[in-house]
Amino acid sequence: MTTTITPVILCGGAGTRLWPLSRRDHPKQFAAIVGQGSLFQQAALRLAQPGFAPPVLVTNADFRFTVTQQLAEVGVDPGPVLLEPEGRNTAAALLAATIAVAAADPDALVLAVPSDHRIADDAAFRASVRRAEPAARAGRIVTFGIRPDRPETGFGYLHPDGPLTARGAPLRRFVEKPARAEAEAMLASGVFLWNAGILLFRARVMVEAFRRHAPHILDRVKAAMATARADLGFLRLGEAPWRDCEDVSVDYAVLEKAGNLWVTAHDGDWSDLGGWDAVRRLSPADGRGVTTEGGAHAFDCRDTYLRVEGSDQRLVALGLDNVVAVAMPDAVLIASRDRTGELGPIVAKLRADGVAQADSFPRERRPWGYFETLTQGEGFRVKRIVVDPGASLSLQSHVHRAENWVVVTGTARVTIGTEERLVEQNGSVFIPQGARHRLSNPGERPMELIEVQTGSYLGEDDIIRYADDYARCPAGLTA
Amino acid sequence: MTTTITPVILCGGAGTRLWPLSRRDHPKQFAAIVGQGSLFQQAALRLAQPGFAPPVLVTNADFRFTVTQQLAEVGVDPGPVLLEPEGRNTAAALLAATIAVAAADPDALVLAVPSDHRIADDAAFRASVRRAEPAARAGRIVTFGIRPDRPETGFGYLHPDGPLTARGAPLRRFVEKPARAEAEAMLASGVFLWNAGILLFRARVMVEAFRRHAPHILDRVKAAMATARADLGFLRLGEAPWRDCEDVSVDYAVLEKAGNLWVTAHDGDWSDLGGWDAVRRLSPADGRGVTTEGGAHAFDCRDTYLRVEGSDQRLVALGLDNVVAVAMPDAVLIASRDRTGELGPIVAKLRADGVAQADSFPRERRPWGYFETLTQGEGFRVKRIVVDPGASLSLQSHVHRAENWVVVTGTARVTIGTEERLVEQNGSVFIPQGARHRLSNPGERPMELIEVQTGSYLGEDDIIRYADDYARCPAGLTA
Known part of the structure; x- marks a missing residue:
């Protein structure tokens, strides 16, 4: 039984x-x-x-x-x-x-x-x-x-x-x-x-x-x-x-x-993936013990693990021996292979030094999908926002920033004040400072847009929520 | 005399x-x-x-x-x-x-x-x-x-x-x-x-x-x-x-x-900067021979040169000996220090393999300023465009793509067809496929905008020029 x-x-x-x-x-x-x-x-x-x-x-x-x-x-x-x-x-x-x-x-x-x-x-x-x-x-x-x-x-x-x-x-x-x-x-x-x-x-x-x-x-x-x-x-x-x-x-x-x-x-395979050397042990290597994943290129290396996570990023390694390197667009790790177990205190040190990459990940998940920051400068920030099919962001407004949205994939339903409309690919929408607005994806596939924020203050906490499918008002997570 | x-x-x-x-x-x-x-x-x-x-x-x-x-x-x-x-x-x-x-x-x-x-x-x-x-x-x-x-x-x-x-x-x-x-x-x-x-x-x-x-x-x-x-x-x-x-x-x-x-x-100092080891020789190092530039963090390294070019990028090096590492958001080099002289043929190999990073630099200069690609996906591309004071792009059109511009710094003068207008910060402009258009910076400081391109083909060579301050029509450089 x-x-x-x-x-x-x-x-x-x-x-x-x-x-x-x-x-x-x-x-x-x-x-x-x-x-x-x-x-x-x-x-x-x-x-x-x-x-x-x-x-x-x-x-x-x-x-x-x-x-x-x-x-x-x-x-x-x-x-x-x-x-x-x-x-x-x-x-x-x-x-x-x-x-x-x-x-x-x-x-x-x-x-x-x-x-x-x-x-x-x-x-x-x-x-x-x-x-x-x-x-x-x-x-x-x-x-x-x-x-x-x-x-x-x-x-x-x-x-x-x-x-x-x-x-x-x-x-x-x-x-x-x-x-x-x-x-x-x-x-x-x-x-x-x-x-x-x-x-x-x-x-x-x-x-x-x-x-x-x-x-x-x-x-x-x-x-x-x-x-x-x-x-x-x-x-x-x-x-x-x-x-x-x-x-x-x-x-x-x-x-x-x-x-x-x-x-x-x-009796089967098992790994706790407790560090990069454990990951390396599970990854196929060439005859010299070299593993390359993503856009990594090894020249004359030995016993080395090279991994690139950025979709449009390359790593060139030359003459390395016993090294682990992991590259993302915002953060790169290069470690002697037998030292990868020491990463915990090192990340703690970065955190203490105020390095955002210690804790923050470039892509932030939200109940409705995710966003990533593409670039930011004095008074502006550009994000890529992906909304799941059928999902909605909260009905919200911002005190300090205005936003411009350009839809690049799918169709967006946008509400500004009392007006609601559908925005197709390459359509754009302007959200004035202080305007109540809401973004939804009425389609069957993920909807993607580029958001350009401008304003004197661009923190995630400049948000007032009036209604939310995910019970995040009045306080809670952003967007 | x-x-x-x-x-x-x-x-x-x-x-x-x-x-x-x-x-x-x-x-x-x-x-x-x-x-x-x-x-x-x-x-x-x-x-x-x-x-x-x-x-x-x-x-x-x-x-x-x-x-x-x-x-x-x-x-x-x-x-x-x-x-x-x-x-x-x-x-x-x-x-x-x-x-x-x-x-x-x-x-x-x-x-x-x-x-x-x-x-x-x-x-x-x-x-x-x-x-x-x-x-x-x-x-x-x-x-x-x-x-x-x-x-x-x-x-x-x-x-x-x-x-x-x-x-x-x-x-x-x-x-x-x-x-x-x-x-x-x-x-x-x-x-x-x-x-x-x-x-x-x-x-x-x-x-x-x-x-x-x-x-x-x-x-x-x-x-x-x-x-x-x-x-x-x-x-x-x-x-x-x-x-x-x-x-x-x-x-x-x-x-x-x-x-x-x-x-x-x-009798003064001189260097041909003929390779990364020559650059390293000119850079101040700590007592263990370690140089860190930009967002580089060294832990227990020796005789190692670490350089980060990305303004919002970090590199963590742990336990390295005799290594040169140079990180940019789109490309990372990690080399044994005594092998940096071999980069020429390695870049040639990348070129032969069709790796864009062999030759292309993320920021492309133009007579009117520069642009860089922030992200691209199926059917779209996002660029940051910076136009020098007083400069103009050519009067141009694109067969395969439409463009959406959002001004983030300064004021743009935009001509579409016969209509000309000024666009302030956070203003946006839509350029339909095939429309003749021109972008200028009438101001005293650099003007910066985010361009979102959408279309079936997004190559730089989809451009027809009708007039150009830099004598680039009919043929010549892009944009």
Whole structure:
């Protein structure tokens, strides 16, 4: 008998170890790093299969429209989307999602997965989950282990208690990220597995584990769920109790203290994409160990990873050895390959120095589509704006700027004051300072326009909203 | 007594050794590499002094407006500007300019200088020229030598015939670019000097040298001068004889055979900026040999040169050793420092592969100002256009595209068909497909607008010109 499994996808993280592709405003899970689509889309599609319920999502409020937009792109219907007022690590997020599942069925099987790892063989992964199912149904919390092929010091390890069957084995203990010698010994032993950070369990079993080992977190998360408010299909967790939650991983808060753990091996490929060297390892290289992606050209290089993200950008590398370079039009990373693990503090340093590229991504997603700034100068700014089919920006006005729109793809419906009209390709519209206006895409395909703003102040916060399809007035996100 | 010296500035070259900053369409001499302004502007200002006539310029027709615009920016009035139908190396270019000078005064002193070298101390350089003057007046062709401080294999050397006085000494011979051992021996000797490629001579002496040693070049250049036509203040050399000229350096064609040579030492700083390593040598570095320019950030690097040209672009370098990296929004170079001399063939390879960045520069200069492409997509292109005060684009039309203009700085005068009007900041204008139109800047400051083109074909060659202030109709440059 196959039980329906409810996936919980944790997608609130904001790592910088893949900067400049991953930034605070556009973290790794929403970027196309390897494979088709974003890592989050891959994670969702992997479990959008018979036998799996719609996924429960936990994310940061800033990413809520990214989540729904990316799911819509790949045709996956989400279950509840829980919005964290701020990041509180995996313990609180996982527990909130589990409580949401338990409310409907305390015995439901929950599969909690990160959204920013790479698993190429989806069917093999689902098969591993099914092999783990009996242990989870029997009240175990199942961890998933990957057979190591190198003495990796960047991962935690799992120590099975006795020989692994297809279904797995009890888990003896977790091993923290090891030193090199210990990693080599574990690799040689043939016993230890990498901890993939994936869990399968009955909802009530996880809640019970929190009750025993982290009751303070259970209290706060319950309170945050009790004070959550529904908002456009999202569930905003209660702010005060959430902020009061301990910022801790589920491994540390609960699992390392629990006695009912299990480990099942997943024998397929897996990567946590924890840095550019991990990405490089998954990318096809030539005979000299050189990978070129996008508009990259390598001349006489060795063991070097070159990646260009700009659609009209080129990178020429000459005589490099052991280098990772990633180019975007606004930001370029060049690092010695064995130093890419140090990016976190470096991005923090850029942030402290006020470098916008530390956190901001050139393309900003909105519930109705996205925009990017093409150029800006004294008193003006030029944006490219793409509106999804059927979507509308808010009815809004600006105190300090006027706007000129030129439609370049599709048809726009434009309302200015009380007048509404359709604007075709190459049609233009002037929005005077202070005028109430609204932009919609009545068509079946994305509508694209160039916006030229002029004025004494051009900040995103110069916006007054009168009506919005996305409940963003009076306060909230811009545009 | 001080004689007036006529500078000849050769500025037709198109090197790629400083790619991506120097490209075919925007060569090194017109770029701001080191110091204030472009190297060409520095060369012109160096000699815009009492005792020097307005410079005679020899350049490629493609760069004629760049030359005049850059001179205007620094307030230098040019003498004759000779336009080469195509590059023919230094022999023909130098001779053409010399003939132009000789036409007015065969005994005039000519100082021929490259436009892409760096000399920081202008006064010291002029003093060196004045010390060389007596030899030149006495009928010598004076070369200028730099005292070497390293065994450079990338330069030619000068071998003085006997001890150098302040005025110099006869030149015994030229030494071609040496092998390393020979360069070290010459450095150790204390006798040899680097050939700076600068010449001082009487006009009739140089013409006579060509008559004796390269009469075929003299014939063709005379014919090209005789069939030259004046065009908006430029002198376009006759095409047929010019193309028939030998493509050879003046050193090889004439100087190595001449007996009346002289060498005067210039003791100040000098660099040919022949590659990124030469640029690096002129740039201030920290205690670990690291230079960062523009938005570059170095973390734990050594002996590394990092340069960012994009005004809103950042480069992060981590753990690099002996690397040169130059970032522009559309092109990035990363090279091992000791390999930067190999850029020429690499850019040729990019060109052969159809990479636009090999030759095209994002900002294109026109006689009326410049434009740059901000973005392009299926059926549209967005440009930023800057028109100089008082300048006008041609009266033109396009068969395949319509245009929308939004003025962001200044005031535009726009003619469409028979209607003329002024358009202020944030005003917009629609130019239908096929409509005759003209754009001017009637103001005192640069006028800037955003142009959105839409149509099935958006090439620069879709232009019909009816009238042009720069004599570009019916054929010629675009816009």
